[in-house]
Amino acid sequence: MHCTAVLGAAQAASTAALLQARLLGMARRAMATSLLCVPPPQVLLRPLAVPERLLLGPGPSNVPPRILAAGSQQLLGHMHPEVLQVSCPSPAFLSSPPLPPARDWASSARVRGTIAVPAGPLLPQVMDEIKAGIQYAFQTRNRLTLAISGTGHCAMEAALLNLLDRDDTALVAVNGIWGQRAADIARRLGANVHELLKPPGEYFTLWDIEEGLVQHKPSVLFITHGESSTGVLQPLEGLGELCHRHGCLLLVDAVASLGGAPIFMDQQEVDVLYSGSQKVLNAPPGSAPISFSERAREKMLRRKTKPLSFYLDMSWLANYWGCDGELRRYHHTAPINSFFSLREGLAVLAELGLENSWERHRANCTQLCQGLCDLGLELFVKEEKARLPTVTTVRVPEGYDWKEITAFLMDNYSIEIAGGLGPSVGKVLRIGLMGCNSTSGNVDRVLCALRDALRHCRHSRL
Numbered sequence: 032m033h034c035t036a037v038l039g040a041a042q043a044a045s046t047a048a049l050l051q052a053r054l055l056g057m058a059r060r061a062m063a064t065s066l067l068c069v070p071p072p073q074v075l076l077r078p079l080a081v082p083e084r085l086l087l088g089p090g091p092s093n094v095p096p097r098i099l100a101a102g103s104q105q106l107l108g109h110m111h112p113e114v115l116q117v118s119c120p121s122p123a124f125l126s127s128p129p130l131p132p133a134r135d136w137a138s139s140a141r142v143r144g145t146i147a148v149p150a151g152p153l154l155p156q157v158m159d160e161i162k163a164g165i166q167y168a169f170q171t172r173n174r175l176t177l178a179i180s181g182t183g184h185c186a187m188e189a190a191l192l193n194l195l196d197r198d199d200t201a202l203v204a205v206n207g208i209w210g211q212r213a214a215d216i217a218r219r220l221g222a223n224v225h226e227l228l229k230p231p232g233e234y235f236t237l238w239d240i241e242e243g244l245v246q247h248k249p250s251v252l253f254i255t256h257g258e259s260s261t262g263v264l265q266p267l268e269g270l271g272e273l274c275h276r277h278g279c280l281l282l283v284d285a286v287a288s289l290g291g292a293p294i295f296m297d298q299q300e301v302d303v304l305y306s307g308s309q310k311v312l313n314a315p316p317g318s319a320p321i322s323f324s325e326r327a328r329e330k331m332l333r334r335k336t337k338p339l340s341f342y343l344d345m346s347w348l349a350n351y352w353g354c355d356g357e358l359r360r361y362h363h364t365a366p367i368n369s370f371f372s373l374r375e376g377l378a379v380l381a382e383l384g385l386e387n388s389w390e391r392h393r394a395n396c397t398q399l400c401q402g403l404c405d406l407g408l409e410l411f412v413k414e415e416k417a418r419l420p421t422v423t424t425v426r427v428p429e430g431y432d433w434k435e436i437t438a439f440l441m442d443n444y445s446i447e448i449a450g451g452l453g454p455s456v457g458k459v460l461r462i463g464l465m466g467c468n469s470t471s472g473n474v475d476r477v478l479c480a481l482r483d484a485l486r487h488c489r490h491s492r493l
């Protein structure tokens with residue numbers, strides 16, 4: 032039996048090699064008779080081979096089969112003219128709570144104009160389902176809720192470039208790389224930017240923030256909920272109210288924390304909140320949930336200048352996502368399969384329930400932290416309540432090279448963990464437990480691999 036399997040594998044390998052040689056020969060012969068001077072790259076004549084790995088870094092996390100399957104479905108017709116004729120009232124936009132499930136709208140879709148609605152789901156229906164999922168994950172009833180066609184950075188740019196008008200002042204809370212990036216983006220937009228600094232590993236108190244608001248009188252405050260470069264969870268309680276008392280809007284980055292730690296957009300008076308698809312939502316990177324409060328929407332309506340980017344102009348995107356009550360117009364070709372995956376990631380979260388998801392991340396993070404301490408390692412974030420449940424940071428132990436440790440885990444256990452990023456480079460190792468990867472079994476696996484690494488990489492460069 033074993034022998035047959037080995038023979039079969041050998042045969043398959045030699046057939047693949049033969050096929051590759053034949054393809055290469057064909058390509059070379061074609062080149063000889065054509066005007067092309069750049070040959071087809073040999074690397075592309077081999078099949079794509081993606082190794083199986085357990086992704087326990089700060090993201091992306093593994094994509095479970097259900098979400099992979101959703102993303103590999105055939106495309107749905109994009110916004111063809113007949114689709115554009117259909118009235119697509121976003122349930123979130125037109126109605127007050129409780130929101131009707133998006134399926135109700137789909138099955139009773141009305142028709143404007145003369146063209147009938149084709150049977151089966153349309154892309155706008157999937158988009159409406161995504162909106163409802165984001166509203167649940169964010170705990171918001173904001174009508175301007177959608178997914179950006181891009182990664183977390185794209186949502187960060189979209190938030191800043193739509194909120195900040197010429198000559199606006201922004202206050203950016205910097206305690207890791209994400210504040211640094213936001214300040215960089217805001218400066219590129221020509222805003223008047225002030226940074227509020229805290230050492231990596233620490234969070235901002237209301238008092239810190241109030242000082243900055245009084246001193247700089249910004250119209251927007253940027254802060255990171257889950258600082259994945261340092262492993263800090265920023266408390267948000269009272270922050271929205273404080274900002275509003277000082278005439279400032281609150282913009283929060285929840286790329287690394289959404290679904291892993293409580294966030295209540297409406298109750299906490301957050302004006303703009305964005306996240307990413309590839310962390311707790313376990314979808315591939317490429318789409319980024321975002322939502323704007325009424326206050327934020329009003330500020331955008333009062334803009335003196337157009338946002339610098341057409342692609343990320345929220346007035347276009349609001350229409351494209353059916354948030355403005357108008358007929359949807361073509362804006363760009365949606366990354367349709369990314370939207371399918373995001374929809375499924377949000378569905379998994381809705382089925383599990385936010386509270387269960389938060390509790391699962393909390394419990395597994397606690398188990399991990401305990402295990403790291405038992406290995407004699409030092410957690411980077413001192414205060415337990417300030418630890419981000421999705422990404423744990425631990426100091427690189429004295430005398431070790433962090434790159435050797437991460438390489439050891441990859442080579443021997445096919446587990447990815449990461450070193451530091453930005454201000455934490457060289458200081459920490461980062462271990463992510465996100466969505467389906469946040470399990471007690473994975474905590475055991477990574478601790479066992481780390482124990483082995485500490486034994487084998489010990490002081491090797493000293």
Ligand code: PMP
Nearest residue numbers: 182183184209257259286287307
């Ligand atoms: N903000 C935070 C807190 C993040 O963790 C990340 C991704 N690591 C980003 C923003 C940027 O997201 P992306 O890499 O998807 O552009």
